[in-house]
Amino acid sequence: MPRPGKNSYSDQKPPYSYISLTAMAIQSSSEKMLPLSEIYKFIMDRFPYYRENTQRWQNSLRHNLSFNDCFIKIPRRPDQPGKGSFWALHPDCGDMFENGSFLRRRKRFKVHRSEHLSQQQQQQTKLGLASSETAPGMGRLPQFQPYGVNGPQTTGFKHPFAIENIIGRDYKSMMASGLPLASVMHHLGYPVPSQISNMVGSMWPHVGVIDSMAPMPVSPDYGPFGVPMKSICHPGSQTMPAVPVPIKPTVSLGSISSMSGPGALPGNPIQICSPSASSLQLDQTRSVSTEGKTNSLHSVLVHS
DNA sequence: TCCTGTTTAGTTGGAG
């Protein structure tokens, strides 16, 4: 094993899947969505490994964006000229990863096709798009819902940046007290855009200050990619979802108001809608069981 | 022409 400071870990392949890397990039943006080129840039800025063989990994990354329903494509608005669409994370795509493993998710996030039609319409509305702008490629657009409203309890999924992931038990106690989510969120001071980068930074310390888009410094005192791997994989005795989870799980309510989370952000069109998610549990359960669409023939049968 | 996005196919490796 190469040692930090010698042949820098930064040249090694990061212990993250493309999905993780892409999620990091997306979450790093203030809008919580990025065009493909910016995702490339983010990854190359922070992981020198990916400054080579770009054709290979970028192809894989594009494949992941298309293949995984945890990524959603958001068309550019007329006032956002440029090539390609924006990519965002599905609000319910959290808790996909095995604890401590950035390499392998516990299950693949999948949106059931039956949701897509209504989702498409709703998303168009949320984005302020005219119906005439509905593109054929939007068929995969999933249904958005506010973080935490129905998600963790009813779906089993916890968004990486769901409020309960961010504030842990305190959130749960507040919710248990009967406070509506909105109140909790407000009480907690959600969101504070200027603090988002710090929050993300605490989730992915190796990424550093996200919004700066600055290349990640690599310290020999840290493990690969600028972060002690222990802090990622074994955060003390705390159990925590694997990937995009606050490294500081125990936060007092008093300090929460000064803390922020990338969940439930304003300005992100994907989060302002409030669709019914009553069918999500069944859909996702089924979806999970039918994953591996290219690898398992039998899944096709279940899908139909 | 290049970039973006989709899809198919095959391989690899971890988990159960």
Next chain:
DNA sequence: CTCCAACTAAACAGGA
């Protein structure tokens, strides 16, 4: 050993 997620390669279409 099987299942499945991750990865890779490649073909293809469409748009800027």
